[in-house]
Amino acid sequence: MALPKFASTRSFHTELRTRINQYFEESGKQMTGDFRIVLKAVLLVTAFVGLYIHVVFFTPPLAWALLECALFGAVGAGIGFNVMHDGAHGSFSEYRWLNKVAAFTLNVMGGSTYMWNAKHNLIHHTYTNIDGHDDDIDIQPWMRMTADQPRYRLHRFQHLYFWFLYCMLYISWIFVMDYQKYFSRKIGSMGLKDMTLSDHLVFWGFKALNLVLFVGLPLYIFGFWGWLAGFMISMMVTGFVLSIVFQLAHTVEDAAFPVPHATTGKLEDEWAIHQVRTTANFATNSKLVSWFVGGLNFQIEHHLFPKISHVHYPEISKIVQQVCDEFNIKYNNYRHTRTAIASHVAFLRQMGQAA
Template sequence: MLTPKFAHVKQSFHVELKKRINEYFTTTGKSTTGGIRLFSKALFLILAITYTYIQLVFFTPGVLASVGLCILMGLLVASIGFNVMHDGGHGSFSRSTAVNKVAAVTAEILGASHFMWNMKHNVIHHAFTNIDGIDDDIDAKPFLRMTSTQKYYKMHRFQHVYFIVLYAIFHLYWVLFSDYKKYFSGKIGEMPIKKMKPVDHLTFWGFKLVHYALFFVIPIVVLGFSTWIIGFSIVSLITGFTLSIVFQLAHTVEHTEFPMPDEGGRLQDEWAVHQLKTTANFATRSKLVSWYVGGLNFQVEHHLFPKISHIHYPAINKIVKQACAEYNVVYVEYPRMSSAVISHVNFLRQMGKA
């Protein structure tokens, strides 16, 4: 597939939207980065997962307490990904490039290559959201059919049921297989990754070793294999399902679109309108959901302004909605997380029909 080209329009909605958002930050005098609120959240999450890890590995409480701590650790791994790694990877955690890099590297310690994530997420997904054949986030072939342009198999009739299992093993697949597939093939889907520098290779393999030492070798030596495999499985399944469902609710629901370029590689809309048609918000009034998922329930605002920290999404949400209303641009939002989950299941059911 040719690299798609977005439409160019005389009265750009994107230009007007950026103007209004810039005016907001100029008027309020606020920085676009996370500030003390994000630093304190990151510190809390890192201390929480460190405490949980030490308790599980070196003190090992009773069975029920250990299961509870494993579930908590899985939720913490996902939340650090949402809040710390994600903002750091987008350069919105801090004004300091070095601090952003440190925040992004938390992904490496927890098992995922930041280099590969940056290519997959920042370079491909954010540019070409929901475009089949390019956006790797909607490529779960042959197990899931995420758009009508993908090949249909009879097993897809039940994908709205078995997706739970696939989402749960996502973290394990990512840690043990996906990164290596990208590394050795030099591609994400059909898109080539940029050439890795020596430091990128060292970082990739060095942090893989750190991750395996922390989450495989040390626990097995201290606890024994059987205890470790049970605990690790719980952590990984919780992490995988949580990461998967949050990201899927943002793009694969009933009201989002999956535009395809014409034969010349041209798309119908300008980039910002494309993002609004392919992205959905959910539970934006829930402070608990917003805190836990790092503002990724404000996915529309994130896709339009990925360099702005999620701390500011509730404020700029009002500006984006107003602009959409004035320009008659679609804005997809589900009032509750439960309604977004139902819509995602309904979407999978629809895609499971021949």
């Protein structure tokens, strides 16, 4: 499948970059993270390790243990949002080695930074919401996420059963989808570049480590049923939290799903306008939401400037909104998380019922 081509005009993107660069020059701030992201990373990683040690080696009563497993899953998602995500984009720190360490947390938790870089940084951030290219909206046959995807009878109920599928995301991700990508050498229709020996060793080494830490050792200590209960609770919490945050950014009623020209493969918009039209923010006035999701509720700013750390999004969002107004580009923003979820549910229902 030929890659889509964006419009050659770049006036909107040029103006945005000029004003954002001016903001950082005048403020004297680095575009990467500061002490706030480091403190958050230390807190989250410490909580993650502490919860693991307490549950596995100092087993609390059943009800308390299950509660800690749920919290463990939420903290794991928080590390993904705040540490791994910025690190993978090179925005966690001005030091390259520290970005690599931050990104490497994904490997420890069972994922693959190699696959993530190709799937998320390269494909999703370039071809956002383009069916056949953006792997994030390919949940077929279980869900229909664009009007161009085939519709099956079960999709009539996808706005009801999506909760369960989202809970299964993380399990499917680290135990199925990473291996599918590894052996097929593809993500969707796009091929992967050749892996080096180091890439192969990291992939298999950390997959094995994850199995030891989260399957083998707990299974040995708690037995099958005890391990299964704690494992499923933590993994389902992680999966749902990760899923819902990323889905609220792109699969809501106001997000666009552009279709390239059938012959030329060209898109109507330049890349930056495409990113704004296909993306939505939510709960940007909530400091708690912004803190936990690593600024990913400012998804428009993130897609426009992925190399800028999320700690700066609240400030630069004002600039982005102003430029969008001047260029008459709709800036999708849901005031509350609940309204964004309601829009996502309505979108799923619409996709499930459309002919």
